[in-house]
Amino acid sequence: MxxxxxxxxxxxxxxxxxxxxxxxxxxxxxxxxxxxxxxxxxxxxxxxxxxxxxxxxxxxxxxxxxxxxxxxxxxxxxxxxxxxxxxxxxxxxxxxxxxxxxxxxxxxxxxxxxxxxxxxxxxxxxxxxxxxxxxxxxxxxxxxxGVAERINLRDVNLKDEKRRATLFGKLKADRINEALIICYIQCIPEERGKELPQGFVLGHGYSITDFKEIINDKTQEKGQGSSKLLMIRLANPWVKDEWNGPWSAKSKEWQKLDPSLEAELQFSKDKGEFWMVFDDFLNHLTNVDICHIVKSSNEFKLHSEWTGRSGGCDYSSQSFLSNRQFIIEIHQDEDELHVSLEQHDIQPNKSHTGRTLNTIGYSVMKVAENRMYRLHIPGKLIEKPDMIKTRSVFGKTVLSRGRYVIIPCTKDQKEHGPFLLRLYTHGKANVWELTEEGPSTIWPCLSLPSMVTTLAVLSLEKIEKPEGSKDEDFTPKIVVQCEGEKVVSKIPLELNEKNEWETKSDFEHVKVTFYRKKPNQPIIIEVFNSNKIFDDFCCQARVIDNGGEEGTSIKCDVFGRKKEKYTKKSGFIHVFVQSSPDLQFL
Structure with a gap:
């Protein structure tokens, strides 16, 4: 050489x-x-x-x-x-x-x-x-x-026509958003370069350059089935080998195409371009890889490392929460979160390094609205780890307002190495790593809390609008208070068959965590009707029971406040409360 x-x-x-x-x-x-x-x-x-x-x-x-x-x-x-x-x-x-x-x-x-x-x-x-x-x-x-998304077409149930149409629409939208998309037929190394009867070559990657959804009236007039065609255009960098099935350059399908649609399906044979019906594409190709050029308003980059404290990927195991924990706070009522988890390249064929690519994934959990410290019991699972042995994994999920913990993980606790977590949102958000296990102090004169309590507002039942409210709508919000700390959240209500206000079935429980120095004082839950200028007070509940470490569900009566502090009002607030003197229990 x-x-x-x-x-x-x-x-x-x-x-x-x-x-x-x-x-x-x-x-x-x-x-x-x-x-x-x-x-x-x-x-x-x-x-x-x-x-x-x-x-x-x-x-x-x-x-x-x-x-x-x-x-x-x-x-x-x-x-x-x-x-x-x-x-x-x-x-x-x-x-x-x-x-x-x-x-x-x-x-x-x-x-x-x-x-x-x-x-x-x-x-x-x-x-x-x-x-x-x-x-x-x-x-x-x-x-x-960009960020990499990998789709294994064999892992997707594509027998359903709606699923196929959804995938087509997704890929088309990604292409419009300037994503770079490639596809290929997965094979073992020994088969790379083998040409298949349909013209595809194993191991070769093909660029996806266009998508069209056309109505071929000429086909419909001849009674030849559905006139709607989902078309996908591929390009072969090698030019010489290409698809030879339906809608290939010399196929008879072009003779059945309405002449007015020819401009819609342009291609250059000299550049290795060719069209396929999307169903044929799904039948012959096995993988689609997408490089998204993310254009979200906010990007967060967090560098970290899986070390000796890595906890594996089993969500139900006690070790799982020993993984790194990152919190994201969504400020909009609803936002789409893009997650990219990437590890450093480690070539599997270089055995002298003693390392291979880790099998990686991440989970997303809903946590208390005011979460400040690391989790010690799992939150509500929003997205479970999809473990893949690859350089990076990618996912999207729609989240409502609140705080969520993202946990990057490896399949095995012994898999270590640096990683980069990238998060993207359209609206305002805050992101940081949870590093502290719980409250601490270096000052002898300052006492630590004696109890940690987590309270979840499960539902509101038969709560009435305040008398004299000028607002026709009932758009309540709750304020949960404990020892000077307060958390505010909206509560969506709807009228039931008896014309009574109750919590919507898809309501996401409002969860809060307090570190308490005076556990004998009640936790106050107030309900207001939101107005543009002043909010109308509806009622309040006082939670005295701490629930214990096992936790307990409580149906709380509601009362007025100030002079009506002991006046019972219509309705109930259902909560779940759990407490422990061990500040690292919850």
Whole structure:
């Protein structure tokens, strides 16, 4: 193997070192790196992103210098790595054998940008050998700073037509939002490169470039079944091998297409593009990987590490809550949370490191509205860990107002290593790590609380609007108070068959935790009717029972306040209360 300076031994013309970007002018090298060809072939679809990876490319170009002697023979590339962008500089020498490039290269002899990009990427990992078993979606994350979502089509129940339509709509929306999407047929390493009868090649990745939902009136007129077609366009960076089934370039389906729709289904055979019906796509492809370019209003990046205190992934085990805990507080009534959990790359084939990729996942739990310390008993599970042995995992979930704890975890307690947790929301939110187990003090004159109490408001029953309320609607909120601390939350009500106000069936319990120095004092729950100017007081309940460590459900009578403090009013408040003198019990 010889490292030749480009233009010295390989080619004399250096006119297009990093110019003439083309998605469909690529091929893998002698040692096989199909995944990298897939990654850069997909990247080039978004030229804005490409020019961030290769900054100031015109100034770096051979013909961009003022005079020939100004050419420095070095090139600059930019990659996103574990939460930050890094700059990599390489020279113009590429590995060759018998004057032929060994790794990623262009079909055009004088174009070298893909080989230089691969060399810079190999430098990030240490050497070319480290790229032997790479993953295209991970490379796209490194190129763009996006987040990776992996969909195994065999794990999704696609027999239902509505599920198929939902998946089609999701992928189409992701593409509109400038996500980079690839698909492939999963196979064992020994089968990579094998061509299937339908034209697909095992191990090759295909870029998804467009989605169309069309109504083919010509088909309907001939009585040939449903006229609605869900179409997906793929692009093959290798150009020569492509789909040969229905809606392929020479298929008879094009003759049945209404001429007015031809403009909707444009494709370039020279660029390896082809259309498929979405059902055929689902029947033949096994995996879809999506690199989301997240455009949420808020991004939170948290670096941490799985260490000796890692607790595994079994939500029901006592060790689970020894994992790292991160809290997110949602301020909107409803918001969509995007979660990306990423671990550092550790190549499985490098046995001398003594490490492999961890099997990772995360859980999301609803916790008390005023949670300040680490959890010691599980909260309400919103999303359970979906454990995958991969560099990163991704998920979305819609959350209502309140606080939630996110717990990144590994499958085995012995799996350690650094990780990056990225959270995205559309509305305002706060995020921080829970590190303290409970209240503490370094001052002898300050006493610690003697009891921790968790109270959950389960429902309101037959609560009436206050007399004289001018507001026709009843939009109550509750205020839970204990020793000067208060928590405010909304309570959605609806009228039942008896025209009585009761809590909606989908009501999310309001949960609060207090660390109490005076446990004999009651916890006060007040109900108000929310108005634009002044809130109308409805009633209050006083919770005296502490519930014990097992906890107990209580049906609380409600009363007035001040002069009506002992006047019983209509309705009840149902709560669950649990307490312990051990401040790290709850």
């Amino acid at each position: 010889i490292l030749n300076g480009i233009g010295q031994r390989i080619y004399a013309d250096r006119q297009k070192l990093i110019e003439d970007f083309s998605t469909y002018d690529l091929r893998e090298g002698e040692f096989g790196n199909m995944w990298f060809v897939t990654a850069i072939g997909t990247l080039i679809i978004n030229m804005d992103r490409t020019l961030k990876v290769i900054p100031n490319y015109k100034k770096q170009e051979w013909k961009g210098v003022i005079e020939k002697q100004d050419y420095a023979g070095v090139f600059e590339f930019c990659f996103w790595r574990f939460g930050e962008y890094i700059t990599i500089v390489v020279d113009d020498k590429l590995p060759t054998k018998n004057n032929k490039l060994l790794f990623c290269q262009s079909e055009t002899r004088e174009v070298f940008w893909c080989g230089l990009l691969e060399k810079a990427y190999a430098k990030v990992y240490g050497d070319y050998e480290s790229l032997a078993n790479g993953d295209a979606i991970d490379a796209l994350v490194d190129f763009t700073g």
